[in-house]
Amino acid sequence: MAIPKVMGTEIEYGITVKNDRDFDPISSCVLLVNAYREERAATILWDYDQENPLADARGFQVDGEKYTPNQQENIARNKTLENGARYYVDHAHPEYSCPEVTNPHELVVHEKAGERIVEFSRREATTLLPEGTQMLIHKNNSDHKGNSYGSHENYLMDRRTSFKQIVEHLMPFFVSRQVYTGSGKVGSENRAHPCDYQISQRADFFETEVALDTMVKRPIINTRDEPHADREKYRRLHVIVGDANMSEYTIYLRQGATAIILAMIEDGAIDRDLSLRDPVRAIKEVSHDPTCTRAVELAGGRSITAVQMQLEFLEMARRYCASREVGPWAADILEKWETVLSALERAPLELADRIDWVIKQVMIERFLEKKELDWRSPRAQMLDLQYHDLRPDKGLYYLLERQGQVERIVTDQEITTAITEPPEDTRAYFRGQCLKRYGEEVFGVNWDSISFGLGDDPIKRVLMAEPLKGSKQHVEELLDRSTTAAELVTNLRA
Secondary structure: OOOOOOEEEEEEOEEEEEOOOOOOHHHHHHHHHHHOOOOOHHHOEEOHHHOOOOEEOOOEEOOOOOOOOOHHHHHHHEEEOOOOOEEEEEOOEEEEEOOOEOOHHHHHHHHHHHHHHHHHHHHHHHOOOOOOOEEEEEOOOEOOOOOEOOEEEEEEEEOOOOHHHHHHHHHHHHHHHHHHHOOOEEOOOOOOOOOOEEOOOOHHHEEEEEEOOOOOOEEEEEOEOOOOOOOOOEEEEEEOOOOOOOOHHHHHHHHHHHHHHHHHHHOOOOOOOOOEOOHHHHHHHHHOOOOOOOEEEEOOOOEEEHHHHHHHHHHHHHHHHHHOOOOOOHHHHHHHHHHHHHHHHHOHHHHOOOOHHHHHHHHHHHHHHHHOOOOOOHHHHHHHHHHOEOOOOOOHHHHHHHOOOOOOOOOHHHHHHHHHOOOOOOOHHHHHHHHHHHHHHEEEEEOOEEEEOOOOOOOEEEEOOOOOOOOHHHHHHHHHOOOOHHHHHHHHHO
16 A cells, blocks of 8 residues: 655755846855744754765665765755745755645645745845845746756655666656646757747756766656655655746646656556656657647557656556545546646647646747747747746736636645644644744754754754654644653653
8 A cells, every 4th residue: 555645845946146247146045045034043953964865766875975064054054944844055056845745735835835935035135235236036947058957846655666666657657747747948958959949947958767866967767765754664756857837736736646656656556568768858859849749659669649648647547546545635636637638638728827838838929929029039038037037026927826817726825824834744743843832942953853952961863754743633732741842852752
């Protein structure tokens, strides 16, 4: 029986400072992250001791050195937030990792809360910049100068599941799912074939099938083996192949469909071989065809379109979900999945209120027709970028949202609440509540631990190896009778 698909996302945002000739992305990121102030976040360390980015899921350790910043740099680059999230500097980008959630609806809520948090800190950071300059943040994946940055998904899986089986079934799923997960992009990059417009922002940057790297020779399937949970029981599937999405509908369908497929892999419920002859070539071919009619070649010799491939996955998913309990959200995901695939087969432009790449394509085409311009106009690329602008008054996605032209999944109130409150049904609740209640005594945090500095006593680390423990149901009574961190540690040992 498949384990519950606890999930989360890590979004790397594009950053620049307008009118700054000496723009330094790293110092700008540090300024941005520190501009978001919660009462105690400025003194809490991120616990790098619990991380091992060189472990490979194929069963070996990659050569290299693990980077651990000194204490001052650690505090400057990392913020653990009271909603259970991590907000930090990753290389030359600000990154927001949402707290662990148990379903795609909550994932949308907390990913969108991340957008609000980053935008709030952008406004604060801009007030500290020289007059005439302005910090700009985009939730996208490319600067159109050859640089790509990621939007990563994470899913809890059973470690007993063969990684070979995961790769075999996920490869065709990932290559084909971009027809509803892509964010759309004007032009091409990374030496890919020229095109006016394509489905995915990331597809041009994938150069190999399976590997540990995330920044060079990017793989379609990443092998990082860093579970952030009990290593004997769990695997964290680290998905780097997706786009940064603005549409709530797209995010919701992306997470839900992927979670169902992963459960099916665990239960051995995928009974067809959809292996591709050349996945790296196919991912670009699919992306470069907004008509969704181009066929890709399977290893067995037949050729099918990405939509037809997704329809086969959907058919298996319907049988699977009819035979067992996946989650109360599964029925809605299956319905939306079928609706979207039917529209993609019939006329993709029907999805101009739901799927990012179609929303963007229609918006840009209307502008170009009105101005009598073509796709090679610099203004097309400008609109592409502005779609992802986090400023509520400038971002084109937010404009469409205010006008009621895109379908929503969550409410503004849910997003507002998630800015300060953690999910209640995962260990993120315990993490967030500890920061709220005992923040001055919290020494360090990681996804699977929290450490307390209790006066002259040695640091006390509380392990959280089970992602579904530490929920409100599990710990609320414990927290209520622990007025200090010392009492909490004592009560945990009782």
